[in-house]
Amino acid sequence: MPTAPSTLPRRLVGFSTKCYFDLPTTTSYVADLLALLPPRYPSPDLGLFLIPSFPAIPAVAAALDAADPHHTSNPTPRILLGAQNCHHEDSGAFTGEVSPVILKQVGCDIVEIGHAERRRPPLKETDEQIAAKAAAVVRNGMVPLVCIGEKEQPPGLRKRRRDGEGESTSEEDMREEAIRAAAEECEEQVRPIFESVPENAAIIFAYEPVWAIGAAEPADARHVCGVVRELRSYGNSVRRAISANGDVRWLYGGSAGPGVWEGLKQDLDGLFLGRFAHDVKRFIGTVEEVNEG
Template sequence: MSNPTPRRRLVGLSTKMYFSLQRTRDFTNSFISKLAAVPQELLSNIDIFIIPDFISLASTIGQLESSPVPIWTGAQDCHWEDQGAFTGEVSPSVLSSAGVKLVEVGHAERRRIFGEDDAMVAKKTAAVSRNGMIPLVCIGERTQGDVHAAVDECRVQVDAIMSSVADEAEVILAYEPVWAIGASQPAGEKHILDVVAGIRDLDSVKSRTGTTRVLYGGSAGPGLYEKLKTGLDGLFLGRFGHDPQQFIKTIQEVAEA
């Protein structure tokens, strides 16, 4: 059955590997300053997150403590084991103890460049959830096509994810058509809404008791959410959000829509 609790809207961004350490600090300070000018009641029913690089995580968490409203800090990836002989990997247990709220897993770049498959993404999703954080799992079809084909491709990804976590666990799905990532324009609004409706109607999603929020990513930016508000819970920004003023503008648009 569906969760009777209304889903809060959610908006955030990843800096990927674009920022230097100093730029991350400057961005975060500028964001906090600009956010203070937004009416606080407008932000009371929306969750906001920032996902910096690993080196910047601790300092970003510290900076965000001065935010006028709670801001979640996320991590861009993690290993599926809590500890072990995995040189260079990052433990989900350590991320949790550092104060990380959510972890992004399964991004198309991780799948394409590093060969991560659905089974690996599912193991990472389980690791994030069991350590008390929220998995933000990226899903999406690789090639542009019709809605039916897109939902079928997403179904395999979503079923693997949901089978790896407790039924009551919170999960965030970021629908990002792979062909739209980095493009000058997002996918068409009707395509996005129809695919997301199909995702929400999957048995592995609609049968859950835990909250499942669905965001749109893939060239998402200001002005888009007003067109998607009937079917999406928020936006996951990339480079469009790397300007603090544009990030603030998008947060306001999601909150007001």
């Protein structure tokens, strides 16, 4: 059985093509990225990851290996390669599912699980199923990238306004209430992950408020930082209780792109991009911002 990594670069920036890119678009994007990316990336301080559609994974793996055939450019082997989902069992009668065993064999380093687009109908993936997938990813020597996030935009704020309350509550108090409510919702998604993987497993969490995914603007930076501060502290207490020591990174995703990092850099470990990485130069620009910030 392969051994899962327990360490991760200090910061991470990555991009999922979701279902947007076909095969030629994916391969030409990766070729452009490898041609234009300054040679200082990736580094132990700043890891990069790409998450294409399943059928494009072998082509991307070949391109990344060809760019760094002996994995000697620096201690981080290469741009990390990810898959957008996997099944929780290694093999069996699960037509249409993809085994984590095969993902490892085709060169994946990480597997994204629990994206909001899979938690919602019609797929309705549960925290329990996502935790089983996290265990499967680690069992097969890869790192789970677990997407979490609250469904509604500041529920505390909206409730107060609807109830006619809150006139005497300061904006600061309402913000704190919204942060607490969001963190509590996310803690329910985080806890089963820690409980399902070995204590030395590295985990990447992408905090993606559901209402900020596919939007025109990212979530407010103070909200994101507040929620992730709470989650990091919660995660540390859960991990202490089970003596866990694998690296954990907290990324932000949800309409992230150039200009977002400045407001998040005190509290986040990196960014997970979607649409605003479709232009390879904008993706590299965002990587530069995270490196410099």
